[in-house]
Amino acid sequence: MSALQKIIELLLKGANSMNTGNILQTARNYLNSGDFSEAESLCQQVLSSEPDNLEALKLSSIIAMSAGDYGRAAQVFSRVISVSASLGKESAADYYNLGLAYINVGDSASAVKYFQKSIEIQPELACV
Numbered sequence: 001m002s003a004l005q006k007i008i009e010l011l012l013k014g015a016n017s018m019n020t021g022n023i024l025q026t027a028r029n030y031l032n033s034g035d036f037s038e039a040e041s042l043c044q045q046v047l048s049s050e051p052d053n054l055e056a057l058k059l060s061s062i063i064a065m066s067a068g069d070y071g072r073a074a075q076v077f078s079r080v081i082s083v084s085a086s087l088g089k090e091s092a093a094d095y096y097n098l099g100l101a102y103i104n105v106g107d108s109a110s111a112v113k114y115f116q117k118s119i120e121i122q123p124e125l126a127c128v
Contacts, residue, residue, distance in 0.1 A: 020046050024055055031059070036067040052083045061097065070104035077101055092122035 023042050030039035040063050046056040057080045064073035077098035084090050099114035119126045 020050065020053065020056075024059060027056075027059055027063075031063055031066060036063050039063045040067075052086075054080065054083055054087070054089070057083060058094075061101075065097070065101060065104075070101045074098060074101035074105060074110075090121060092118040092125055094118075095121065096125065 023046055027039045027042035027046075030036075030042065040060060043056045043060040043063065046053050047060070050056065057076060061073050061076035061080055064070070064076055077094060081090070081094050081098065084094060095114045095118035099111040099118065102108070102111035102114060
């Protein structure tokens, strides 16, 4: 690959990154205004080309929780955890949120499992 091709590739990656950031910011704006459908549509637009985009996955899970679609929220939070783990970015908050999703679908056994995992990662959560 020539130097020019590398520069073009880097520029294209940067343009896509900015575009992704703008799309997700617009999705956040829709979420904040209560338009969950538009917000989710934008997240899916990003995820269709970047299926492991952690920011889009987390936003999609928050949208599902906000919309009361707890089953979907649990699915997406599970995906968030999987991608985060593969990147070495496990988060107690993600496990906690997955536990909340499971509480809301009536699966208390799974909820306890994920609450416990969040405490393993961040023990001070046990005091909350």
